[in-house]
Amino acid sequence: MSKPNKTTGPEARLPKGFRDIGASEIRVTQAMIEKIRAVYERYGFEPLETPAIEFTDALGKFLPDQDRPNAGVFSFQDEDETWMSLRYDLTAPLARHVAENYATLPKPFRRYATGSVFRNEKPGPGRFRQFTQFDADTVGTDNIAADAEMCMLAADTLEALGIARGDYVVKVNSRKVLDGILESVGIDLADAHKRLAVLRSLDKMDKFKKQDIALLLGTGRKDESGDFTKGAGLDSKQIDAVIAFATQTEIETPEGGVVTTRVGGFEITERYREGIFDLVKIQNLVRAAGYGKDRIRLDMSVVRGLEYYTGPVFEAELTFQVNDDDGNPVRFGSVGGGGRYDDLVSRFTGEKVPATGFSIGVSRLQAALTALGKTGADAATGPVVVLVMDKADIGTYQRLTQTLRQAGIRAEMYLGSSGMKAQMKYADKRNSPCVVIQGGDERADGKVTLKDLIEGAKAAAAIKDNKEWKAARPAQITVAEAEMVARVREILARHAPAATGTES
């Protein structure tokens, strides 16, 4: 394998933006997925799986990248030339499923789903073209309590994953509030370009200084690298008002009551008022259920990307900082989000089926948990390795191996063709807790030697030379074959990771 083939053969590589995932990361992901699943189940959601492939027209085009409305999706043609695409999220397939099965579904329909989604976009650091989402949605109700529930679900999920209260926040806003702000200051909502420029500026409010937001809303801004971002072209009075609107926090207005009628000198619109009432209802519901500002709070600068949102939008953010490899502080920011999308099912049926949902970016959240040291990823223990001392006797080694396995012990016989030293190296590389050795003498006596590799490594560090080693043979015992299982269990128990943590 050392020399690459110079004549033929494809190159062994993946397309950019895709990656292989190894054992330790997979184990962490699985544990995360199970914790998320437990919370979603507790909220009464039922699992649903839809395939990775859908008709392109059924998925529609709702990707965040407004500038390239036809890009972003992997598409191909079926035999009859119909276009099919890989799903880019789990929401569009849900809308198709609901439209297809509406008559037989319980209403409201509450489902969760997890799986890979695919974006045909430019990959970057930590940004892949295939990644995992975990969604919950309630379809078939305009009850704002369904939105409030999504926020509580988000908070409970993050805590179940080990993120402390205070280290995250679920921010709530409404598309109606955002559009209402734009209307109030006199921006034509039909001017898609201007609307998007304003929303994008607001979206940066948690990362940029206020004066930079003002530049983005106005004439534009040059960043440190010299790159210039064109501004939204608002005048200074509009800019001040938009910022004043968007920096409001807790709303003290009673539900259905009177809201401030002027902000920054501009009069509010009916759309804005409706949006504010939705937010007040969400606020009151989550407070009644005991969720304070530290967990769920209004934030009128939250935008969310997907174009299909029609009402409340949510964003789950991690608020703590960690240092990156260069020691620079990094904030993880958004690890999930969602919102109300009342028009996604009606695309198919023409009838309104209001819906709301929340989606967790599993991979992104996992990166954050790893940085926090909250993955509970104790180095998994490798298998017990049964060494092959004499190739003519592999039947015997195979039998020893099966005996261990049948006792529920993770075990394997060495399957390579190398000698003793390489076999011990292999066992180390596999994180094996112990090896089973049976040479000719031991066989004749019906015995096996067990070598505790973890104790052995410690002992080796304390022993000076090979001679002393051979005399002491630390962490090694020879026992009757019939005792093998019991004594291996003792070694495993000695090195078992301490029982960890509490599941909420």
Place this chain on the structure above:
Amino acid sequence: MSKPNKTTGPEARLPKGFRDIGASEIRVTQAMIEKIRAVYERYGFEPLETPAIEFTDALGKFLPDQDRPNAGVFSFQDEDETWMSLRYDLTAPLARHVAENYATLPKPFRRYATGSVFRNEKPGPGRFRQFTQFDADTVGTDNIAADAEMCMLAADTLEALGIARGDYVVKVNSRKVLDGILESVGIDLADAHKRLAVLRSLDKMDKFKKQDIALLLGTGRKDESGDFTKGAGLDSKQIDAVIAFATQTEIETPEGGVVTTRVGGFEITERYREGIFDLVKIQNLVRAAGYGKDRIRLDMSVVRGLEYYTGPVFEAELTFQVNDDDGNPVRFGSVGGGGRYDDLVSRFTGEKVPATGFSIGVSRLQAALTALGKTGADAATGPVVVLVMDKADIGTYQRLTQTLRQAGIRAEMYLGSSGMKAQMKYADKRNSPCVVIQGGDERADGKVTLKDLIEGAKAAAAIKDNKEWKAARPAQITVAEAEMVARVREILARHAPAATGTES
């Protein structure tokens, strides 16, 4: 939603060969996957995930459908026009991964993987274009013990899933034996068409009568519907010999010893002898480990589809019969298989990296387990539903719901807009074990009413009229709010499915 939109909108449907999977089937699959995972882990395999998308040239063309070598795969072009494909199995991506990372992997490299694979083929009943496989592979060793281990893994996995000994068998053959048979009777292996026709005939030996196999090997066969299958064109002496070769079972020859040198009047070849020796080794290894003929046995008619096998091949078959919906007996047949593929990694590197693996068809096996009633699928209990008696008070109902959830109880507040009767119907449809009711009077007293829906349904069956019902109010208790969690737990405990079965 009752009226479809007549003017616009895409149709809500899936491309043929794809399907949605509902809650109860998902729960069964998850339980199966976990049982399979436990066995594969016990054998010392480590998980690996590769993406759904690979470069087309890296996957190669190893699909069973020889007649359409360029079909079978979903393919599309990247921005730079390189062709990419969805993986059609988990083995080709493994070969790419090993070739890419050989230097850093433990040798042998033992990994398991599960996930969706995609076949761009004509779908049929029970035959989908996306389905789930669960594979284990040992890469980097020509040790025949690795093949023997795959057979034992297959047997242990089927038993862990609840399939009784005697209801399955793992059949073992070798490509060398098959090609050796062809050589022996004088068929040119370079005559791909003839070779395939013979192998396809042998592949049918467990389903067809011997005289039908003879027709398929000879002049051809007309089936009941009148369809004619062209024969392989062998003469009668060749046909008899091929059948004599392929119906050998247990081989009594000692390892490395002398094998029968003539079968059916034809002399065996060196390739055949090599294959037989491999089979004898496997047979001896599994017998030494305690696996009898009832679990693992040689069967020289086993072919397996994939073109990349080079040595031993395995097939896990269910041998019991069940009746289909029309009362006809059905045999499930193959639910998994695998074999040795020594050339798959060398495609990339030019160096030989021998490998062997086993793959379970999860969906197919699940269908069989369902038919056997072995899925352990007790109807999952739905959430407790908190009814909304007064929409102005949803804050209170939300709080009750969160109280249940925080106690670890699956619960939801009714989120629709309908009245009491529809809410009760909804709770039934969700398989809810009980509902929580708080009207104005109960609220004033700080109480809630719990209605046990399962007891209630039983009681309702025994009660004659509405009046009697109202007097008795069966299965319904009113308790202090502070007692709600404890009393709901009592109701849930009453209806919990009895603790099931044994995990091996």
